[in-house]
Amino acid sequence: MDAALQTFIDESRELLVEMESGLLACERSTADAETINSIFRVAHTIKGSSGLFGLDEIVAFVHVVETALDRVRIGEVAMDRDFAVLLLNCKDHIQVLVDAVAAGSSLAVPHIEARCAELSGLLQKRAGSVKSIGAAKTTAPTPASSATPHATSATNAATSNWHISARFKADVLRAGMDPLAFIRYLNTFGKIHGAHVIESALPPLGEMDPETCYLGFELSFASTADEARIRSAFEFVIEDCTLAVLPPSSPITAYLEAMPEFGTNPALAGEILVRSGTLTSEEVQRALAPETVQGASAVPPDVAEAARKLAPVADVEKRAGAAERSIRVDASKLDHLITLVGELIIASASANLSARRAQNVDLQESTSRLSALVESVRDSALQLRMVKIGATFNRFQRVVNDVARELGKDIELVVSGEDTELDKTVIEKINDPLTHLVRNAIDHGIEPQALRIERGKPPTGTITLNAYHDSGSIVIEVSDDGGGLKRERILAKAIERGLVEPGKALSDKEIYALIFEPGFSTAEQVTNLSGRGVGMDVVKRNITALRGDIDIRSEEGRGTTVIVRLPLTLAIINGFQIGVGKTVFVVPLDMVDECIEFSPEAGHDYANVRGQALPFVRLRDLFKVPGAPSGRENIVVVRHAGLRAGLVVDSLLGECQTVIKPLAKVFSGVKCVSGSSILGTGEVALILDVGLLMQQVLAAANGEIQQASLHERRTA
Amino acid sequence: MEFQLKRRQGKLFASGEMTIYHAAAMKTALLGKWTRDESDVTLDLAEVTELDTCGLQILLALRQLAQAEGRRLTLAQASPAVREVLELCCLPTSSFTVA
Numbered sequence: 001m002d003a004a005l006q007t008f009i010d011e012s013r014e015l016l017v018e019m020e021s022g023l024l025a026c027e028r029s030t031a032d033a034e035t036i037n038s039i040f041r042v043a044h045t046i047k048g049s050s051g052l053f054g055l056d057e058i059v060a061f062v063h064v065v066e067t068a069l070d071r072v073r074i075g076e077v078a079m080d081r082d083f084a085v086l087l088l089n090c091k092d093h094i095q096v097l098v099d100a101v102a103a104g105s106s107l108a109v110p111h112i113e114a115r116c117a118e119l120s121g122l123l124q125k126r127a128g129s130v131k132s133i134g135a136a137k138t139t140a141p142t143p144a145s146s147a148t149p150h151a152t153s154a155t156n157a158a159t160s161n162w163h164i165s166a167r168f169k170a171d172v173l174r175a176g177m178d179p180l181a182f183i184r185y186l187n188t189f190g191k192i193h194g195a196h197v198i199e200s201a202l203p204p205l206g207e208m209d210p211e212t213c214y215l216g217f218e219l220s221f222a223s224t225a226d227e228a229r230i231r232s233a234f235e236f237v238i239e240d241c242t243l244a245v246l247p248p249s250s251p252i253t254a255y256l257e258a259m260p261e262f263g264t265n266p267a268l269a270g271e272i273l274v275r276s277g278t279l280t281s282e283e284v285q286r287a288l289a290p291e292t293v294q295g296a297s298a299v300p301p302d303v304a305e306a307a308r309k310l311a312p313v314a315d316v317e318k319r320a321g322a323a324e325r326s327i328r329v330d331a332s333k334l335d336h337l338i339t340l341v342g343e344l345i346i347a348s349a350s351a352n353l354s355a356r357r358a359q360n361v362d363l364q365e366s367t368s369r370l371s372a373l374v375e376s377v378r379d380s381a382l383q384l385r386m387v388k389i390g391a392t393f394n395r396f397q398r399v400v401n402d403v404a405r406e407l408g409k410d411i412e413l414v415v416s417g418e419d420t421e422l423d424k425t426v427i428e429k430i431n432d433p434l435t436h437l438v439r440n441a442i443d444h445g446i447e448p449q450a451l452r453i454e455r456g457k458p459p460t461g462t463i464t465l466n467a468y469h470d471s472g473s474i475v476i477e478v479s480d481d482g483g484g485l486k487r488e489r490i491l492a493k494a495i496e497r498g499l500v501e502p503g504k505a506l507s508d509k510e511i512y513a514l515i516f517e518p519g520f521s522t523a524e525q526v527t528n529l530s531g532r533g534v535g536m537d538v539v540k541r542n543i544t545a546l547r548g549d550i551d552i553r554s555e556e557g558r559g560t561t562v563i564v565r566l567p568l569t570l571a572i573i574n575g576f577q578i579g580v581g582k583t584v585f586v587v588p589l590d591m592v593d594e595c596i597e598f599s600p601e602a603g604h605d606y607a608n609v610r611g612q613a614l615p616f617v618r619l620r621d622l623f624k625v626p627g628a629p630s631g632r633e634n635i636v637v638v639r640h641a642g643l644r645a646g647l648v649v650d651s652l653l654g655e656c657q658t659v660i661k662p663l664a665k666v667f668s669g670v671k672c673v674s675g676s677s678i679l680g681t682g683e684v685a686l687i688l689d690v691g692l693l694m695q696q697v698l699a700a701a702n703g704e705i706q707q708a709s710l711h712e713r714r715t716a
Numbered sequence: 717m718e719f720q721l722k723r724r725q726g727k728l729f730a731s732g733e734m735t736i737y738h739a740a741a742m743k744t745a746l747l748g749k750w751t752r753d754e755s756d757v758t759l760d761l762a763e764v765t766e767l768d769t770c771g772l773q774i775l776l777a778l779r780q781l782a783q784a785e786g787r788r789l790t791l792a793q794a795s796p797a798v799r800e801v802l803e804l805c806c807l808p809t810s811s812f813t814v815a
Contacts, residue, residue, distance in 0.1 A: 173736050178768045180801060195806040197776065204784065205777040206747060210739035215773060
């Protein structure tokens with residue numbers, strides 16, 4: 001696919017997102033004039049760009065939308081909820097058209113055309129009829145720009161057409177634009193009755209640079225559009241073009257003055273104007289007669305007026321887009337950069353080690369400085385992949401809106417923590433699970449209005465999306481203030497399905513965890529959206545695939561919160577190396593709380609830390625490391641998801657930058673190890689999966705310890 | 717589609733895209749195959765799939781060249797793409813033949 005077309009598609013998609021949020025504001029009646037303006041601009045821009053690529057179906061449809069929005073903008077038509085919904089449907093259809101272009105499929109298919117017609121019809125009913133593109137009818141406002149009267153005075157041309165004089169600059173072709181495309185575009189809102197190509201600047205074929213543009217165009221253009229509209233047709237090329245636009249029946253001399261390069265030869269200019277159909281020969285004769293081509297003193301006011309208008313085109317207001325502060329980067333380039341940074345870190349660690357062995361102070365200083373720089377490069381590179389979650393969250397406004405409306409519920413979405421950043425790949429994968437959770441909240445969480453009022457709750461339900469960082473993880477919460485999970489019902493269902501033995505005592509947490517079992521659903525009605533029980537287990541699987549966890553907190557009658565925890569990284573982390581025998585393990589530094597000397601309570605698997613019990617695991621035993629423990633062992637206290645546990649190790653080896661290399665599939669059954677890393681020595685260290693480790697530790701500890709750590713969590 | 721220029725039976729046959737992407741190719745081919753002897757040059761455009769401003773410029777330059785050398789250039793069998801551009805610019809194919 002053409003790179004330019006790809007850019008059009010990407011930018012159109014971004015613009016459509018903007019349009020949607022503007023229209024949602026309109027639906028909620030929170031839109032102001034600026035919102036309407038920005039929605040209008042989106043339509044205008046998409047129409048213009050599609051025209052450049054010859055996507056006539058899009059131009060035609062968006063034209064109708066743009067016209068309707070224009071009427072709202074100038075106050076002729078009022079915006080209301082239904083109109084906003086109709087426009088949202090139109091926006092969706094534009095999306096369909098853009099997606100079709102992206103997929104390379106034709107737009108001239110029956111169902112697309114039918115939808116275009118249907119929506120256009122509805123828009124015209126709502127916002128008044130629209131002249132179809134191409135026909136130059138007379139119902140539009142008359143061109144208002146010219147101050148000169150359209151009198152048939154002897155000094156004015158008789159033509160009822162606009163005259164457009166365009167001189168394209170040398171680099172316009174190299175800039176990727178085709179002048180012919182702009183001229184062609186004029187025909188979509190008028191008709192070019194006459195054209196003349198100015199080739200006076202064209203050198204002989206042998207000398208010309210084929211990529212340089214030497215052409216100019218004189219056009220006689222019939223249209224009911226005003227000057228601004230005509231100029232806007234050249235908006236995208238205006239920096240590489242000198243444009244003069246003369247209204248119909250302008251003073252004749254004005255036309256001659258519009259062609260600066262013929263300043264010394266008005267006769268030639270006149271001939272060209274005749275050829276382009278703007279002037280008749282008689283008019284040119286009249287203009288060239290000595291009395292009218294005069295110096296300042298004899299210039300009649302209307303000629304002076306026209307001449308003033310023809311002063312070199314003032315800079316068309318630079319499009320007030322936000323300053324271009326960002327650039328698009330190919331995702332694969334970014335990945336490559338990160339891989340290189342990884343290699344850099346390993347090489348730097350190796351250099352450090354060599355320097356230490358060589359015991360050369362200068363060298364050690366250099367490598368130390370190098371390490372610091374490498375760390376900065378690492379942080380910057382990883383930052384490039386971080387994206388704010390705000391954009392993802394805000395997309396849910398539309399989901400909540402539509403789904404709530406479908407179900408006849410009134411629901412508001414509150415979003416917080418939009419600035420929380422996470423890795424680009426994680427954001428993409430998180431979308432589907434989040435969508436499912438939100439739909440669940442809407443469908444099953446929030447009660448029908450009548451029930452809510454009965455329970456003394458506000459009739460509008462609230463769903464909250466929240467995100468924040470917590471010790472090396474990103475936490476995303478989806479909450480609702482609905483009816484909460486029905487403990488008894490879940491338990492009953494679980495027993496019914498044989499997942500749980502009847503009579504067994506389960507904690508709330510364990511009961512809620514049951515809904516992640518495949519095929520589980522307590523919904524009384526299976527709706528279109530959810531309740532079929534294929535959702536929550538898939539969500540859990542998706543989250544687990546991202547090395548995250550998912551948890552539920554709920555209170556019957558009050559609401560439910562689903563908490564998703566995902567690791568913040570990715571490829572390179574700050575690690576803490578620990579040694580057990582000859583083996584080196586790495587723990588993410590973010591998770592290390594403290595290191596203490598090992599002094600266990602004899603016979604128990606917990607240590608006394610400042611009066612609190614800390615369960616621990618001996619890594620030597622867990623991984624069956626050969627050899628005997630060293631005399632002095634240490635405990636590395638790690639914290640994850642609010643819980644603390646200890647890892648008993650032989651030695652503490654210090655901080656290190658760790659490049660995570662995934663384990664081969666062969667090792668996928670290995671528990672508690674999430675990856676490996678290459679040390680400066682070239683040896684391999686295993687990276688511990690602290691989350692899983694802690695689960696094991698806690699499961700192994702006895703009941704009193706569980707109580708102790710639960711208590712710790714509440715007070716943490 | 718690559719721009720190609722072939723000589724057959726004393727005429728020039730252009731094919732492919734006459735666009736900026738083939739700017740240099742167009743110029744080189746035309747200069748290379750432009751006649752030295754014939755007083756009549758026919759350029760067949762039936763297989764030209766696209767014509768942009770760059771291509772149009774080249775055609776206009778050819779017209780100028782023919783005029784300068786006193787030759788008769790004829791644009792023959794303009795393809796739909798070529799015809800569309802020429803109509804847009806009010807340049808009938810006959811206008812290229814400046815005897």
